[in-house]
Amino acid sequence: MTKHVPGPSPESAESGGGVRSVKSAERTIAVLEYLCSATRACSLREVTTELGLPRASGYALLTTLLNTGWVEADGTGRYRIGIRALRAGAAYVERDDVVQRAQPVMNELNIELGETIHLARLDGAEIVYLATNISRHSLAVVSRPGRRLSSWATGLGKVILAWRSWEEVDELLPETLEPRTANTITDRPALRAELEEIRRRGHAVDEQESTIGLRCFAVPLDFGTAPNEALSCSVPVVRLSPDREQEIVAALLGARARIVH
Known part of the structure; x- marks a missing residue:
């Protein structure tokens, strides 16, 4: 069109x-x-x-x-x-208060977990990557700053949407929720139930909804208002176990507390 x-x-x-x-x-x-x-x-x-x-x-x-x-x-x-x-984009990131607060903690988290750490912001119905610390593993996830993805298809996006009313989310999203993979939630009632569950447990999980073979764990960065940014850790499913998942979520929650204190 x-x-x-x-x-x-x-x-x-x-x-x-x-x-x-x-x-x-x-x-x-x-x-x-x-x-x-x-x-x-x-x-x-x-x-x-x-x-x-x-x-x-x-x-x-x-x-x-x-x-x-x-x-x-x-x-x-x-x-x-x-x-x-590129110069304009770099200047935006360098002068962004949230990026400046989050980057030192992201560095620590990247060293602690050895996995890729992302910081993203909601912009309309999409999330925009602001900063990325790449995994030390050869099999690593790379999302460049400035990349945009559908909010409903990512852990980062879902965890930001979860702290908004469904009426606001419904108005924000497009009429048709296009899938990125076969696992993407494209049914509105199912997405609403997913967002309610995310808000209850305090973090989101992207179950290969954005990229097959990749699971992403995300927490909101709430600076006293409804969050507009989120922090995540992306890991190939071949490196995950239930204990490892709990370790990642705990590390993300600890990182969030250090950023928003």
Whole structure:
């Protein structure tokens, strides 16, 4: 389905106390977000078709972004996100209070458990990875900062959603809960029951719902309000046992207490 970039109508050109929406800025952001989410370099036609842009406007935007380093060309007429975007993303993480509070504890947890530790934040119906400490094992889980995944398909997302009312969760999620694996919960009543159980026990478990062969344990980071961030440990199922699972959950709960104190 073609996605059209929203532009201000005559009736809604001004909002938020008289601040006028700038159509060119909206289009620029849409192009950058599209290229950020793309898994490969994209042609001008792909960008303009997907975003519903006039070809001339799309070309002008991409040329401007190319000249300023926000977009790069691969030499075949295709475009990908540029190095300036990396600088902006790195600056966001470096200045984020939660990341700064969590990172030392994540380092300790990574050493203690020897497994991959993630910090993520809810953004709409998705979670965004903010920081990752990779496992010391050769069989390891890697999720780069900035990666986005469906909240309902991850332990990180489910443990954040669990501390919200079902009405808020239901409104937040898309009408259709697309699966990532055969284990992803896509039935709303089943998801609601799962979130209630997570809230009761205090942590979430991703039972290979995001990646087959991988189990993830997650705890919320609640700084006095409904949590918007969570901490997790991802482990290949071949390295798990009931005792090991209890050890991981206990370590995560201890880490959470050190971060949110």
